[in-house]
Amino acid sequence: MSEIHQIFVFEVAHSIDLAKAEGVLGGGTARHAFRHRGRSTAFLRLEPAPLRISQERRPVALERWRTEPVVDVVLYDFGAATVAYQIPVADGLDEMQVASAALRRDDTLRADAQELARNLLQSLAPAISRPSLLDFSEDYTIIGVRDLPTGVSAIDYCEHHAGEIARILRPLAGPLSEDEVRNATETRISFGPRDVTIVDWEAAFVLDAEPEDVRAVLEFANVQLLEMRWLDLQLDNALHRSYALLARGVGWRLRLPQFRSADDVSVVAELQLEGAVMLERVSNAIKVFGEEYLTRIYRLAAMRFQLAGLEGTITSKLATVESIYQKMSDRASTLRLEALEWIVIILIALEIVLSFIR
Helix, strand or coil: CCEEEEEEEEECCCEEHHHHHHHHCCEEECCCCCCCCCCCCCCECCCCCCCEEEECCCCEEEEECCCCCCCEEEEECEEEEEEEEEEEECCCCHHHHHHHHHHCCCCCHHHHHHHHHHHHHCCHHHHHHCCCCCCCEEEEEEEEEEECCCCCCHHHHHHHHHHHHHHHHCCCCCCHHHHHHHHHHCEEEECCCCEEECCCCCEEEEEECCCCHHHHHHHHHHHHHHHCCCCCCCHHHHHHHHHHHHHCCCCCHHHHHHHHHHHHHHHHHHHHHHHHHHHHHHCEEEEEECCCCHHHHHHHHHCCCCCHHHHHHHHHHHHHHHHHHHHHHHHHHHHHHHHHHHHHHHHHHHHHHHHHHC
C-alpha cells in the first residue's frame, strides 16, 4: 500500500506561545524531534521545537479515496501552522497518478483544513498573538512508496519509471516532454540503495521504508516558503506606507507637519524592526550541523523552492525601509532644529520690542 500526504501551511498569527498552547490542550501533543540516520550525533533540529497535535477527524472522501481518521497539526512559534492528511492509495504508479490528479482538482481538503485550523486557534486564543486570516496558505503533496520490488535499487527504479513519476508530480500538466520529465525528477537524493527522495515545486516523491522525518523536513521547507512569501507581502505594504509617510512631508512649511514627524518615524522604525525580527526567526528556526542526510534534503528543498533568492529580496526591501527610516529621521531632526531657530528668533524679537516699550 502506498500513501499520499497532503500538507496545508497557513499563516495564522504573529506568534504562538507553544508552552502555553501545550498547557491549554493538555494531552495529545508532542514536541517534534528528528531521528538520525547513520550517526547518533544531533545534526538537525528546530528551535524552539514545534508543537505537534494529533486530532481525530471524520474521514474526507476524494472520489474513490478517503483520508485517515487522524489529522496532524503542527504549530510553529513564529505564527505558522500545518495541517497534514494521509490518504492510503493502492500500489501502482498509475493509481498514484490518478489519485494525485484527483487531489489537485478537489478543494474539499483545503476547506476542511481551514475549518480545523480555525477551530483549533479559537481554543488556543490565550496562546495566540495577533491572529491573522487563514486565506494565505501553501499546499504541498508528498507521494510515498515504502517498498521496492526485490533486487531493484531505488535509483534504477526511478530512472526506469521517470515518466510515470513526473506525471505523479505534475498530474494536471498533460503530456510531458523529455525536458519536462527531466526537470520534474532531477532534484533527488538518496541515503542508501533502497531509498530516494525527488523534490519538485508542488510535490515530492519519497521512496523510503521510514519516510516520517523526510516528510517533516519537506514540511518545514514549505513553512519557510510560506513565511517568506508572507513577510515579502508585509514588506511591500510597509514600503507603500513608508513612501506615503515620506511624501506627506512635501510642502511642510505650508502644512506644518513637524508635529507628526516623530510619530511617522516611529511607525517606519516599527515596520523595519518587525520585518527584521521575523526574517531572523524564520531563517534561524532550523539549526544545521554537518552534512548529514536530512540536512541535505532540507538544502535540496530550499534550493528547489528558491528560498535563498526570496530571502535576498526580503533583505533588499528591509534595507529600503531602513533607508526611508533614516531619511525621515534626518528630516525630523532638521524640522526640530528649524523650529528651535524660529523660537530663538521670536524670543529675540520679543525682547527687542519689550525693550522699546519699557
